[in-house]
Amino acid sequence: MMMIFLTLAASVAQAPDCANAVTTQELNECASAEYEKADQALNAAWREALAVVRSQDKDDIPPGDTRPKGEAKLREAQRAWITYRDAHCVVQGYQARGGTAETLINLGCLTSATEQRTKELQALYEDR
Numbered sequence: 001m002m003m004i005f006l007t008l009a010a011s012v013a014q015a016p017d018c019a020n021a022v023t024t025q026e027l028n029e030c031a032s033a034e035y036e037k038a039d040q041a042l043n044a045a046w047r048e049a050l051a052v053v054r055s056q057d058k059d060d061i062p063p064g065d066t067r068p069k070g071e072a073k074l075r076e077a078q079r080a081w082i083t084y085r086d087a088h089c090v091v092q093g094y095q096a097r098g099g100t101a102e103t104l105i106n107l108g109c110l111t112s113a114t115e116q117r118t119k120e121l122q123a124l125y126e127d128r
Contacts, residue, residue, distance in 0.1 A: 024100045031107035038114040045121040050074065052125040085113045 018030035053070040061069070093106030 024104070028103050028107065031104050031111070035107050035111045035114065038111045038118065042114050042118045042121070045118045046078065049121040049124040081117055085110065085117070089113065 015033070016026035016029050018026075018033070021027050021030045050071065053074050057069040057071055089106050089109035092109040093102045096102040096105055
C-alpha cells in the first residue's frame with residue numbers, strides 16, 4: 001500500500017512533457033513554467049538596469065538639474081508597467097472568460113508582455 005502511494009505521489013510531482021502537453025492542466029503547468037522563466041529573466045534585467053540608472057544618477061547629473069533621479073522614475077515606470085500588464089492580461093484572458101482556456105491565455109499574455117519588458121530594460125544597459 002505504501003509503495004502505491006509513493007508511486008502516485010511521484011507521478012503527481014513530475015512536470016509534464018511540455019512538448020506533448022494535451023490536457024488543460026498540462027498546458028497550464030507548461031504556460032506557468034514559461035511565465036516563471038520570463039519573470040526570472042525580467043528580474044535579472046531589472047537588477048542590471050537599476051544598477052546602470054543608479055550609476056547615471058551618481059555620475060551623470062549636471063549641476064543644477066533638479067529633476068527626479070533616474071532610479072525614482074525607473075521604479076515609477078516599472079510599477080505602472082506591472083499594473084498595466086496584469087490588468088491587460090486579465091482582459092486578454094476574458095476572451096475565454098470562465099472557460100478552460102482563460103488561464104492559458106492569461107499566462108501567455110503575461111509571458112509575452114514580460115519578455116517584451118525584459119527587452120526594454122536590457123536596452124537601457126546593453127549599448128553602454
